[in-house]
Structure formats: C-alpha cells, structure tokens
Amino acid sequence: MKSFYIVLCCLSSFIHGQLTWASHSTSITIQSVQGDVSFELSNMNDISGISLAIADLGDDxxxxxxxxxxxxxxxxxHVRRQDGSDVGSFLAYAPxxxxxxxxxxCDLTGDGYNEIIVAPQRGGGPHVRIFDRFGDAIDDGGFFAYGETMRAGINLACGDLTGDDQAELVTLPAAGAGPHVRIWTWNDGAHLFKNFFVFHMDDRSGLVGIIHDTQLILAQQQTTSPIWKTLVIHSSPTTISEETLNIDGLGIESLAFYDDELYLSTSSTATLYNVTRNSTSQLDQDHPVLATDTNQFFIAPGRLLFDGDMAEQKIEIDISDQRLYAFEHGILRNSFLISSGLNNATPLGIHSVLEKVPLVHYAWSYGENDARNYDLGWIPYNLRFYPHIYLHYAPWHNNFGHQMSHGCVNVNLTNIQWLYEWTAVGTPVEIKSS
Structure with a gap:
C-alpha cells in the first residue's frame, strides 16, 4: 500500500486566515407562475433540485x-396541499x-384515482415503483424497465395514449443511454405494451417526453438543438410530426402542457420556451422544473444536468460556492459541498488527478514546541491533483461549504468514498471561482 507523509496543505482546524463564506440554502420555493401559490420546502439543498408533479389525490x-x-x-x-401544508411523505427506495x-x-390502474410513479435519476438502476394515492406500494416490489445494470436514469411520462380513459406509463432513458421507449399498461401489475427506438439506437442524448390528447411527444434531452417527434400509438407507434428546436441551454430540463400549449425549460438557463407559439420568456431561476394542471402552472428548482465538456470524467470545483461537481460525458453525476483553502490558497486552473493514494499522514512541524505543530494521523481516500495538494477526507471538521484548509480540498466521508471509487487517474480537475 502506497502512502505519503507530511502534507501541509490540509490542516483545517487550527489555522488562522481570512474566511470567505459561501451561502447555501437548505430550503427551496415552489410557486405558481400566476403568483397565487408559493411555499417553502425545508431540508433540501441548493443544487439537487426536485422533481414535481401536480395531481388530485383525493375527491375534492x-x-x-x-x-x-x-x-x-x-x-x-412528499405530498403538499397548495397552501404548503403537509399531507404526508414516504420513501420510494432504501434511504x-x-x-x-x-x-x-396519473390514473394508471383505471380506478378513478391517480397513482404516483417513481424512478431513479442518474446513478440508480432502472427500478420503477408504483404507489397508490396514500403512498402504499401496489407494484409487488416494482419492476426493472431496462437491464438492471443501466445507470443513466429514467425519465417518465404518464397519460392516456389509447383513448380508453386509463393511463399508460412511458419510461424513457435519460442522457447517456439509447432512445429506447417502453410503454407499460396496468392489469394487476405493469405489463409491457410497446417497445421501440424513437431515434437511431446509437443516439446517447437521452429522452424526455409528455402525453397530451392521446399523443406522445418525445425529444432528445442532452443537446442544444433537440429533435421533437409527435407520435400516436395504434397497432404500432406512428410519427405524425417532426421538427427541430434551437434552445439556449445545454439540454432540456422539463416539459409541461398548459392551456393546450407546450412549454419547455432548459437545463442551464432561466428561459421558458412556449414551443407551440415559438416564443420565450424569462423566469427568476435557472433550470426550473415545470408542472401543470388545468388551472395552475408551477415551477420549482431543478437539478443542474449538463456541462459543455464531454470528457469521460471531469471534476469541477467552484471555490466561490465551495462545491464540487462530478461529470460523466458532460452529464452531472454527483455534487456536494467541500472546503477549499483559506485566502483562496487552492490553486485555480485546470489540473488532473495525478495519483490515488490510499493513506496519507497529514502532519507538520514549525519547530520544537511550536503551537502550530500538528499531527492528524493517517487519513484514507486521497486524490493528488497538484504537488502536495489533495482532494481528501477531513474527519476533523464538519464545516463543509466554507473555506477551511491551507490549500487542499476537504470532503466528508460519504462523498470522498464515492469520489475515490469513481475517479480514474488522469481525470481533469478544474478549480474555478465564479
């Protein structure tokens, strides 16, 4: 096992210097475009975003x-009333x-009540779960919409495609996977109804979709010029229209129909596209998610999805936000708070992971009996990206999101374990200040 001794940069509990405090919110706001609904949801974070649906789960x-x-x-x-009061919540998967x-x-079972359908985002398997309006599972443990090793994430669309007043479920591989559309019907369980590729099978831009008036609208996700197809589902899927739309973001965040008009938000800007009218407007937040019903149009913070760099792996650290972003082929895989160097001591620029070091002994002596001397012991999970500067586990503090060290990048245990396993030697590391 290879190890190194004496690294000055990473002391973070006992040093003095100018602190730069980044602002991080633990709540998000859900609001209607009309302005008559607005409430906060706590215990969130300022990067992950949420997914959003609007549906009547009762009889009112x-x-x-x-x-x-x-x-x-x-x-x-979580289920909330429109005044923000809590109806209840449930775990869809292991915590x-x-x-x-x-x-x-949507009403997948045809019983007159809407069900809640859940699928993992990127990094999770294609394991779809179906719950009734009370949050009780009705799916006998769920089903895998694609091969169990797939990790691109699943986008969902749900609505009536056949005109029988019972909804169908459409599973759509997200960015990084092929354009493999699967349509499911319910009959004492989910059953595969249709199965086809809507674009060339080698296309890896991913799919988003929505159902409206028994038509299925599908679009490429990770592109600045998505191709749209409108399909009807009869004995076989039939494309009835196709067009290309140029957008100012790196991909599509969300789709919604309101007043029979199709809207789109992008993955990296605050622009709201009215696709039907070929017009745009500006919202007050980047990459919002959209959800609508007959009377309301809701927006909420979405997840940053894409980066313009299509490298196989890339680590980006923004010292202004004290946050790390990990991208795969331009798709955000993970993001979390870090602690970089005091006085901006972490070197800006484009570096790379030079070495993965299982253990490093962080210690330094300024001289005999000097109060600044320290020995923090042997620390696991170290990624060297600059001479004597590492991304590494920092068990001596829990103040992530603020500058703390002499120059290294401090990470908590859960996140550094993930990052150490995920990162390959040679992965670019961009340190920037936004």
Missing part, C-alpha cells in the same frame, strides 16, 4: 403537489439511495 377536485427529492437526499416523495428520483402521477 383540487390538485395536490407531489415532490420527489433530488440528488444527495433520501429518495422520499441510502441518494441519486435523486423522478416522479409522475
């Missing part, structure tokens, strides 16, 4: 707001699944 003809936790949080589904979840709601 009033829609509830259904929220799926984002990346880095437990896979919990350790922290990849984020996508949700949809």
């Amino acid at each position: 003809d009033t829609s509830e707001i259904i929220i799926g936790n984002g990346m880095g949080l437990e896979p919990r589904v 350790t699944l922290g990849v984020g979840i996508n949700i949809a709601a």
Whole structure:
C-alpha cells in the first residue's frame, strides 16, 4: 500500500486566515407562475433540485403537489396541499439511495384515482415503483424497465395514449443511454405494451417526453438543438410530426402542457420556451422544473444536468460556492459541498488527478514546541491533483461549504468514498471561482 507523509496543505482546524463564506440554502420555493401559490420546502439543498408533479389525490377536485427529492437526499416523495401544508411523505427506495428520483402521477390502474410513479435519476438502476394515492406500494416490489445494470436514469411520462380513459406509463432513458421507449399498461401489475427506438439506437442524448390528447411527444434531452417527434400509438407507434428546436441551454430540463400549449425549460438557463407559439420568456431561476394542471402552472428548482465538456470524467470545483461537481460525458453525476483553502490558497486552473493514494499522514512541524505543530494521523481516500495538494477526507471538521484548509480540498466521508471509487487517474480537475 502506497502512502505519503507530511502534507501541509490540509490542516483545517487550527489555522488562522481570512474566511470567505459561501451561502447555501437548505430550503427551496415552489410557486405558481400566476403568483397565487408559493411555499417553502425545508431540508433540501441548493443544487439537487426536485422533481414535481401536480395531481388530485383525493375527491375534492383540487390538485395536490407531489415532490420527489433530488440528488444527495433520501429518495422520499412528499405530498403538499397548495397552501404548503403537509399531507404526508414516504420513501420510494432504501434511504441510502441518494441519486435523486423522478416522479409522475396519473390514473394508471383505471380506478378513478391517480397513482404516483417513481424512478431513479442518474446513478440508480432502472427500478420503477408504483404507489397508490396514500403512498402504499401496489407494484409487488416494482419492476426493472431496462437491464438492471443501466445507470443513466429514467425519465417518465404518464397519460392516456389509447383513448380508453386509463393511463399508460412511458419510461424513457435519460442522457447517456439509447432512445429506447417502453410503454407499460396496468392489469394487476405493469405489463409491457410497446417497445421501440424513437431515434437511431446509437443516439446517447437521452429522452424526455409528455402525453397530451392521446399523443406522445418525445425529444432528445442532452443537446442544444433537440429533435421533437409527435407520435400516436395504434397497432404500432406512428410519427405524425417532426421538427427541430434551437434552445439556449445545454439540454432540456422539463416539459409541461398548459392551456393546450407546450412549454419547455432548459437545463442551464432561466428561459421558458412556449414551443407551440415559438416564443420565450424569462423566469427568476435557472433550470426550473415545470408542472401543470388545468388551472395552475408551477415551477420549482431543478437539478443542474449538463456541462459543455464531454470528457469521460471531469471534476469541477467552484471555490466561490465551495462545491464540487462530478461529470460523466458532460452529464452531472454527483455534487456536494467541500472546503477549499483559506485566502483562496487552492490553486485555480485546470489540473488532473495525478495519483490515488490510499493513506496519507497529514502532519507538520514549525519547530520544537511550536503551537502550530500538528499531527492528524493517517487519513484514507486521497486524490493528488497538484504537488502536495489533495482532494481528501477531513474527519476533523464538519464545516463543509466554507473555506477551511491551507490549500487542499476537504470532503466528508460519504462523498470522498464515492469520489475515490469513481475517479480514474488522469481525470481533469478544474478549480474555478465564479
């Protein structure tokens, strides 16, 4: 086992210097575009975003707001009334699944009540779960929509495609996977109804979709010029229109129909596209998620999805936000708070992972009996990206999100374990200040 001794940069509990405090929110706001609904959801974070659906889960003809936790949080589904009051919540998967979840709601069983459908975002397997309006599972443990090793994430669409007043579920591989559309019907369980590729099978831009008036609208996700196809589902899927739309973001975040008009938000800007009218407007937040019912148009913070660099792996650290982003082929895989160097001591620029070191002994002596001397012991999980500067585990503090060290990048145990396993030697590391 290879180890190194004496690294000055990483002391973080006993040093003095100018602190730069980054601001990090633990709540998000869900609001209607009309301005008559707005409430906060606590115990969130400022990067993971949420997934959002609007559906009546009761008998009062009033829609509830259904929220799926984002990346880095437990896979919990929340149900709120439109005044923000809590109806309840439930876990869709084991609490350790922290990849984020996508949700949809529709009357899949034909019983007159909407079900809640859940699928993991990128990093999770294609394991789809179906719950009744009370949050009780009705799916006998769920089903795998694609091969169990797939990790691109699943986008969802749900609605009536056949005109029988019973909804179908459409599973759509997210960015990084092929354009393999699967349509499921319910008959004492989910059964595969249609199965086809909507674009060339080698296309890896991923799919987003929505159902409206028994038509299925599908689009490429990770592209600045997505191709749109509108299909009807009869004996076989039939494309009835196709067009290309140029957008100002790196991909599509969310789709919604409102007043029979199709809207789109992008993965990296605050632009709201009215696709039907070929017009745009500006929202007050980047990459929002959209959800609508007959009377309301809701927006909420979505997840940053894409980066313009299509490298196989890339680590980006923004010292202004004290946050690390890990990208795969331009797709965000993970993000979490870090602690970089005091006085901006962490070197800006483009570096690379030079070495993965299982153990490093962080110690330094300024001289005999000097109060600044320290010995922090042998620390696991170290990624060297600069001479004597590492990304590494820091068990001596829990103040991530603020500058703390002499120059190294401090990470908590859960995140450094993930990063150490995920990262290959040679992976680019970009340190920037936004």
